Amino acid sequence: MSDTPDSAVRAYIEEHRSAFLDDLVEWLRIPSVSAQPEHADDVRRSADWLAGKLKQTGFPTTEVWETDGAPAVFAEWPAAEPDAPTVLVYGHHDVQPAAREDGWHTEPFEPVVRENRLHARGAADDKGQVFFHTLGVRAHLAATGRDTPAVHLKLLIEGEEESGSPHFRTLVERNAERLAADAVIVSDTGMWSETTPTVCTGMRGLVECEIAFSGPDQDIHSGSFGGAVPNPAAAAARLVTALHDEHARVAIPGFYDGIVPLTDQERELFAELPFDEREWLRTAKSHAAHGEAGYSTLERIWARPTAEVNGMGGGYQGAGGKTIIPTSAFLKLSFRLVAGQRPDRIEQGVRDWVAEQVPAGIRHTLTFSGATRPCLTPLDHPALQSVSRAMGRAFEQKIRFTREGGSGPAADLQDVLSAPVLFLGISVPSDGWHAPNEKVELDLLLKGVETTAYLWGDLADTWQPAPGGPAAP
């Protein structure tokens, strides 16, 4: 389908891999830890460095965008053909905190290559996966003899992802016109494994809430009053219990309304993955699997919504016992959502349900935070097919499909830009995101380069999303 001879792409990558890796190492030396104020200058330095490198790569437009927090980088390289699809690549240039004493074998910001792996904080999450786009677009041009990419290519690389992206949505809303795209490609996820390359097709959404319960106006004596007054800790516990029915289904009325059901095809594709539950339990550090009846473990974490208690407390917390009926208790709950669920409706449903459950004599307040919508791209979406084909050429292997159980800022792009979100990542579970000794497999990193070298041509050849370009939102 593409006119790019794969051998030309490979030759170009081989020729430039050394300079590409030197550049990446230089970037990884900048400790762009967004969560630590003492690294604010480093995060800015990282943005400036990236903007410079993208300019050098050939992007005619490169800008550092300010936010109320750390800066993001925007770059744009239009195709010569006005009707080409517009693609926005998302990634981030900030990294998790890291210190040698956390268990690193070498300094986290002094990258080293051992056994064909590049070790450094940010090697996989996310600098490596952002950076493969630079060599990728050059290889695409070289192999096709083009001067411009076959798609209108935009990059938005934020600087606060590891701090929860507090200013990201505002940034996207403010620049929605310039960010307008037919598809968003998120370069910040991973694959099933080194030997099973996959494309992720969706992430779950998220609604978080805290419920404060108050009972007696102060802790009261459980001898003098016990058995005759309601206990707010017991009320909190009963609410947690009532969250699920006996089939581990969420029991809040309307919770499952509108959910896009798993198709038989998706279930079959999930089932084909080389999933070993014992191995998975080791990764989860859990001693059993448990979840909604009628669904496999992978279906539960990828395609089914949840209600989870993340924190709870109430009453005496010290050593030994204290015979009180506590004055208060709290719950921190979160709900993972899947395609078809809307955070606002879930919030209202939770609010109504909680009000109904809390017994007389116990007052409660409910505070919601952090709503993120789920995103899901149908398997037959042409852009998803392109990603899958491009990966297949790079990996010379069948590409399978996964989803992500987590939630991310990609959903903001989907919402604000009304564009489908696709995920292109080459990281593997052993890469140690957020952990000591983070690494990226160099072979996979170059497969990432190669995938993007095929992708833009494939997309332009096979997809005509919206004649005249994406509508400005």
Add this chain to the structure above:
Amino acid sequence: MSDTPDSAVRAYIEEHRSAFLDDLVEWLRIPSVSAQPEHADDVRRSADWLAGKLKQTGFPTTEVWETDGAPAVFAEWPAAEPDAPTVLVYGHHDVQPAAREDGWHTEPFEPVVRENRLHARGAADDKGQVFFHTLGVRAHLAATGRDTPAVHLKLLIEGEEESGSPHFRTLVERNAERLAADAVIVSDTGMWSETTPTVCTGMRGLVECEIAFSGPDQDIHSGSFGGAVPNPAAAAARLVTALHDEHARVAIPGFYDGIVPLTDQERELFAELPFDEREWLRTAKSHAAHGEAGYSTLERIWARPTAEVNGMGGGYQGAGGKTIIPTSAFLKLSFRLVAGQRPDRIEQGVRDWVAEQVPAGIRHTLTFSGATRPCLTPLDHPALQSVSRAMGRAFEQKIRFTREGGSGPAADLQDVLSAPVLFLGISVPSDGWHAPNEKVELDLLLKGVETTAYLWGDLADTWQPAPGGPAAP
């Protein structure tokens, strides 16, 4: 029934009240706070002071008994008649902590009389109620012309009650022979109110336990794993929920086995008390009454067992949210027991039940502490009738019956000495036990003196508990 002319008792008390109060004030000046190590010498000074005062009162035997903590005081005054009943009075000479800045209007250890109330830490709990026995026994002797009390009188006044009586049971077991008694009179409780004098007939028992739950080996990501592994906080919450059925009855199998049922007479007597639920809720600082179906509030707190969550925790405790499945959770539970329930059986029942409830993949450990047996004296017990009659003479009023919802070291005396426990207290709810500005009503304090002045003669006249004296346990 007694040959003590009430007027002689009253005249004697009137004559000696001033010296009696001066002595009590002197004792209250000693800050015998057992919980604060810096007051250890004061607790000892308090014991020595009391032993000296009891000697002065006429007790032929007065001893300070050492424990591994604070000392107790023992005194004994045998009746001339070998077959007289033996009575052991229990109280404590240590007090709760108190500091002016806690909200005291005057210094807590500088007693003052305002509006016929003596304000000082320990005025009601428990020095005042111990001390009325000194003038009481002298009034008894003076009015009857006896040289010895009509009963074999023993006093055991401990020094660690406000610290949870950690060495009390050992002390009682070690001295069981010398403490042997036909009845124990606990002088450390109160009455319904100033206008409704009452005798307490029992206290609830207590079993406390802590349950630690562990799930995944560390906190894990609720996006990556949520919905597919068991959550220890949810398991803890479900256990709390399962503690009770829909009638607020404890759902642990066998929990109610062997309970001595409330008699119709007791229920009628409770119902006669001037109980105002709205007023009671104000005292409880609770916004609703709630408890076991089929029982009144007073029955629930006095005569029915409970299962209560005193503390719980698990997962994220800080501000905002954190999307984890927590590695662990805990519950602190306590069970109040009533006559017929045995702490050891309840413990076994809880242990078995918890093991059955905790789901696969969640491990738990159960730690019990602080078992106290319930105690209950039947309404028709001759010694209880004597206490009621003696109070009736002092108060010139019908004496009603109550119970206590709390649990106390009295149960140790009942267990070790195999003697019924009776409660004789003149304190009222407004006395402010453990609170700032604790006080005792002087009129009621003198009614306490008067009650004991009648009691010993009444007991000797109406009760022949065990010819030859109580069996050494």
